Amino acid sequence: MDDESNIALRKFLKQVGVTSQQAIEEALRAAGDHAAGQEFVATMTLTVKGLDLEHQVTGTVKGPAK
Numbered sequence: 001m002d003d004e005s006n007i008a009l010r011k012f013l014k015q016v017g018v019t020s021q022q023a024i025e026e027a028l029r030a031a032g033d034h035a036a037g038q039e040f041v042a043t044m045t046l047t048v049k050g051l052d053l054e055h056q057v058t059g060t061v062k063g064p065a066k
Helices: 003-035
Strands: 039-048 053-062
Touching: 003 039
Parallel strands: none
Antiparallel strands: 039 053
């Protein structure tokens, strides 16, 4: 992969990471005490049209301590 493609890919992945973290934090705040100390299953699906790519990652997100 050339440098330009690599940089574009890294920028996209950074945007995904930052905006996903913001969305999760907002949802945890909105859940309030319900989320405290709880674990939630999170799934991220990446789809790239034109490349026939669908990649899924699953993990857990823990709510803040009370």
